[in-house]
Amino acid sequence: MSEVLTTETIKEIDHWLSKFPVGKQRSAIIGSLHAAQHQNHGFLTSELMDAVAAYIDVPKIQVYEVATFYSMFQTKNVGKHEISICTNISCMLRGSDEILSHVEKRLGIDVGESTSDGNIFLKQEEECLAACTGAPMMMVDHVYIENLDIRKVDEILDRLEGKS
């Protein structure tokens, strides 16, 4: 057993391991990293990545390769709540740039940064999230919110900041 990974995370990793043939546990790296990142409120540490590698029995480098390739994995300390604002073409045509500047201004940070209290992480400008017919849209802690306007965005930020 692992001292770094919680029982809940291990249960989740076992779930992913059960989907692949014997000897193909490398396939469970992505699922395991999702679980480990969730346990740590949104970002991975070397300690967590090493624990995943040890638990599923793959070389550490294979875990690092995955953690640094995919955009959903964060390997630096980021804020607890993650906001991703789509600015790809369908959203851009429906005003996503104004949404993004509003959020940047209100939070006082640029994309890619977290608020100083560690509460909100505004993910580096996001690529298409496949909700183009509900543009403009954003994803907050993995939940899709579509047909945004400034008022709707403010309500969401109020909630994340504990004001409502």
Add this chain to the structure above:
Amino acid sequence: MSKYNQVIYANINESNSWTLDEYLKQGGYSVWKQILSDQSNKTSEWVIEEVKKSGLRGRGGAGFPTGLKWSFMPKNDDQKYIVCNSDESEPGTCHDRDILKYNPHALVEGMAIAGYAIGATVGYNYVRGEFMLECYPRIDAAVKDAYDAGLLGVNVLDSGIDFDLYNFLGAGAYICGEETGLLESLEGKQGKPRFKPPFPANYGLYGKPTTVNNTQTLATIPKILEKGAKWYADFGTEKSPGTLIFSISGHVNKPGNYELPLGISFEEVIDVAGGILDGKKLKAVIPGGSSTKVLPAEIIQNCTMDYESLQDADSALGTGAMVVISEGTCMVELLKRISRFYYAESCGQCTPCREGTGWLYRILDRITNGQGKESDLALLVDVAGRIEGNTICAFGDASAWPVQSFIKHYHHEFEYMIQNKGKTLAA
């Protein structure tokens, strides 16, 4: 619109359309059960022939004939796999998301039937990571319910047929929508596409024969076999049979996913989407996702929405994701945003793409910042030409085509911005 949402989306307005009960009520799993109980008549060859007759083509963007793809699988005793590409991420495209959300059992049944046709006893459905809470819970519940009902697993309904199905969650990488990049990702690696040949039919997941199909393609299979190849084909035209789900986004009054017959006129599609936003004039359309070439209004207005018509217009049907652009939009800014996407998403494996996409973006960035040079337009076309055709996968071409087509059709806007230090002609 009598011909609207007839096949894959036929049930999506029913309440609880995603549940097993509702799917069974609509006749769901009848084809799968028929196959299992009558294998001597409903052979794998029969399935493949029906799919060939239906004219179904891969809906992931490439449009390759599905039945033909299935027939490439070797007929040996090797372990084989059917893999579904639910890594929906082509900018403008969001119809697979609604299949996963509102009609997931059609995909489960389609994958089981496809597995039977190609001799695969195991299937994986690769869902994009960002769908973690958006639609993954629905497709995951559908698979679980199908197992609980005895429709999946070992010796399904005492037929002697085994079929196991697993959902997989990615972690954010457009390139995993490329089928061999997807297989690498499914193996737990970085999603860097493989050199082909060998093709997945010979060397796929874990080196075993594998067929990769798109979500919409697989979800269409049960209805084709239930109602007949001809029934499906007759929706469309002779060369583009059947229906396609169009994701219509951008400057229209009613953006949405609409399943429509192939060969429908462009005008009718715009009508379905409620016309151009704010009563403005149409300027251009990107007809099949950001990787397809942009078409000015005067060209697309004479097109029908099918594979041949759009190819003749020097673009492509792609994923059927129509991004509608009205007058007043700056085409230079739009192309810059598209190029940033390819720059950000290049996997970095092939030099022309890794370096070239950065060049394209940086040149466009300096043009919009008022630092453009007279020679930049020729340079853009030159760089795009050096990427196209020189990379392992089609991503390189996809990064080049928007640049070539935007400059071809809107040369004057680019020129104006360069000469006027970043000022747009479009405003």
